[in-house]
Amino acid sequence: MYLTAGWLVITLALVWVSNHFLTRRLDKKLPWLEHGNKRFYWQLGIGILMSLLIINLSYFILKLGLTSDPPNVTQVLSMNVYGILILLPTISINFGIQFLSNWKTAQVNSETFQKETIRAELTTLKNHLDPHFLFNNLNILSSLISVDTELSQTYLEKFADVYRNILKSSKEELVTLNDELRFIASYLYLLEIRFEDTIQTFIDIDSKAHMKYLPPLTLQMLIENAIKHNVISEIRPLKIHISYQNGYVSVKNPLQEKRVEKRNSGKTGLTNIQKRYSYFTDKEVQVFKNPDNFIVKIPLIDLESE
Incomplete structure (x- = not known):
């Protein structure tokens, strides 16, 4: 027994x-x-x-x-x-x-994800509703109206499209890469008109990746960080390369940091992106920094395999 x-x-x-x-x-x-x-x-x-x-x-x-x-x-x-x-x-x-x-x-x-998403949206809205940002864009629009009516109309449509997408993102946890790229196209259009040839973007992404997902505004925040923390001039134009490889979208820009911004270096935006990604995938957002370039690689989320 x-x-x-x-x-x-x-x-x-x-x-x-x-x-x-x-x-x-x-x-x-x-x-x-x-x-x-x-x-x-x-x-x-x-x-x-x-x-x-x-x-x-x-x-x-x-x-x-x-x-x-x-x-x-x-x-x-x-x-x-x-x-x-x-x-x-x-x-x-x-x-x-x-x-x-x-x-x-x-x-x-x-609950934590919702707080992080709201914080990201508020930060983005704050940046875009900033009087300086609005003044610049309205000033550009005003100058275009008197010079080129057709171009000013296109600029106004892109300007409205940017705000519409930002507000729409508050209702979505994930968006397709295709939707994010369409939004980025409008955002880059505003930048190219404002900065002319001093900002150059190169996008090389396989169409097969367009239906995979990522948190909304991710690419926009990375581009905005690159513009905010780097010197931009005719002598030193900011070249942003966006590419896709092995399940990751890479955002790369030359490292030409503003001295007064060196301490911050966009860590708040990157931290927010990393936290939001952690709720959807075990794959990590990868950040690389060397004397020549600053690179952020964000994983795309395949909902069918997750």
């Missing part, structure tokens, strides 16, 4: 430890929030098979090593049937605990 009780305690302990290890591994490979259905079936199947394997091994060790009564087919079948009857509710309870834990974590993350 004591031998059976000891065997039962040890076996249950091994089953618990193995399932705990399995849970931790699957948390990294198949997170609940991203692969709910797949995670359920994988953990249920592997958990039961692994538990039954442990039960059978420990049973054979008990019978062959510690008793003189060898196992028979009836005993093994009965043990496996009872094992499944015990394991199913046990694993179900474990799933329930995991679900509640992940649901609570998801709620906290969702």
Whole structure:
């Protein structure tokens, strides 16, 4: 009796430890929030098979090593049937605990994400509603009206499009790269009229990547940071390269920092982008800085594979 009780305690302990290890591994490979259905079936199947394997091994060790009564087919079948009857509710309870834990974590993350998104939107709106920004654009528009009516009309449409997209972004957690590039086209149009040849943008992105996702305003914030923190002149034009490779969009600009801005270097905007990305993917926003260039690589999110 004591031998059976000891065997039962040890076996249950091994089953618990193995399932705990399995849970931790699957948390990294198949997170609940991203692969709910797949995670359920994988953990249920592997958990039961692994538990039954442990039960059978420990049973054979008990019978062959510690008793003189060898196992028979009836005993093994009965043990496996009872094992499944015990394991199913046990694993179900474990799933329930995991679900509640992940649901609570998801709620906290969702609230944090909403705060970060609102902060990013407010920062962007603040920058674009800044009197200096408005004055510059209205001044350009005023000068264009008297010179080129058609160009001034196009400029006004792009100007309105920029604000419309900024306000629209408050309702969306993710947008397609295609939508972001269309918004960026309007934004860059305003910049090119204002800065003329002192800002040059080069975009080289495979059309296959256009339907993947990213948080709204991400590219705009990176371009804005590059303009804000670098010297721009006819002698030293700011060349911004936007390209795509291996699932990442790269935003690269030559490093020609303003001395007074050196301490800030756009870290607030980058931190916000990194935090918003952390709610959708394990892939990290990569930042590289060398004496010649500043590069930020942002991962695109494929909702079908996440």
